[in-house]
Amino acid sequence: MTTSTSTGTRHGAVAAEWTKLSSVRSTWWTALAGLLVMAASAGQLAIYAVNDNTNDDPTDDRGIVTVGSVLIDSVELTQYVVLALGLLAITAEFTSGTIRTTLQCTPSRGRVLLAKAAVAGAVTFALGLLLGGVGALVARPVLGEWGSAPAAGMIGDIVAVAAYLALVGVLALGLGAALRSAVLTLTVLLATLMIVPLSLQEPDIDVLNRIADVFPGVAGGHFLAGDTAPYPRLVGLLLLAGWAGAALLLGRAALRRRDA
């Protein structure tokens, strides 16, 4: 009886979060913006790839790239639009004061965050699949003879892109719950996903590179690229998932401790 009630409230909390996310127009604008950025980015990267390949001697390596690799590079930029979905799902509650209504409805802070993570994760995953498809549709014709698109590999890449975006979306959500302010959270995300690891990698010192490899963006990048070094692909995914989980725990602790 207790378990069925608790399952019921969990489903209810998820349904409530979906209602909140889908009833706000900015969610759909964000998704549309993601699609446009993805299309533009994939198109541009595909053009670069073609321009790089001016070697006419067919005996040389012709440098054919896969459509999937263009997709993966496009995520670098597109992720900042997509993670806004996870971010706004919580920071908009603080700015509008609806966090009090949310916590009145569901007093368990952990349950609220899990429900938000489920919805934000599912939405960004689905959006990621769509973005991957759109990116491939744009990149394939632009690449022309310089591109290859093996079906299995590309589907794998699209699913990987979706998984990456879902985990980054949840990371943004957890950090947003801890930091409350959208601007502050976005700044911290830019730093952890890009600025700090880039600065660490710049001097090409082994120890610093090792540290950079643990950062979520870099770990996710290794996962997307299917690297075998510095660690297997799966470890990259788990590292990114670990960051997302840690951000959720941090957010839950902040929600529990602070007055709403």
Added chain:
Amino acid sequence: MITLRGLTKRFGSTVAVDALTVDIAPGRVTGFLGPNGAGKSTTMRMILGLDRPTAGQALVRGRAYRELRRPLHEVGALLDARAIHPARSGRAHLRAMAHSNGIPIRRVDEVLDTVGLDGRAAAKPGRTLSLGMGQRLGIAGALLGDPPVLMFDEPVNGLDPDGVRWVRQLMRSLADEGRTVFVSSHLMSEMQLTADQLVVIGRGRLLADEPIGEVIARGTVAVRVRSPHPDALAALAARLTAAGATVEAADRNELTVTGATADQVGDLAHELGVRLHELSAHAASLEQAFMELTADSVEYAGGPTGGGAR
């Protein structure tokens, strides 16, 4: 039933709520009165598990709010009518609330109907709602789970006279159905018309917890005296003051006397031969009674000291 036991909240060195111990009983409207900044909203937030008490506890039907699984079935609350997402419609706001507590979605239309928000108003985005419509939406949210305990923080703010009358009747009928109704206000006149019981706080401290009639009865009774002869009236004032009463001259022809009964004032006037055009006793309004109760505890009385309301 709401139970507060030594409920205390400090923000840094400021004590917002100071060891509040009160039982709020079902079946009547309990008014929660205090000047602005007295700690009313903080108390309500602690009851709802939003703010953590520094000490003591707040229980709803014997349980802490944070332990409740589907709290909307236990407690309905209107805290802040402005707390709506600017782009979300009122109906979507209520739907999300209903989903979270397993309340059937048709209940959303029922409560919208109860509070008098029609389909068009409920479809408008939050930023376009007037304060009055926000109050109605907030009340709809409080009623959603048909809870036995209801709390409203300043519910008549921003309502038109019809709306104010409607809120009064709603409180009354909710209490008559046997529910616990806890309403905060800084408007004494409003409480005089709605509440059965008064909980009065000032600077976070409990000043009174008693039936509204007793609060009024405790207030001073004033005697008004009018005479066409200012000089004679001045003589009467001097005698009354000498006898220990407090006399205020409203104008040359009128006095307000406290600390003496109408009988005593009349006898004295007769003795001095003062011609009177009026001699009347006035029970203090709740307003006055309240002012007296909280006179020492008004945080933001005029003057150079005092901070901003939280």
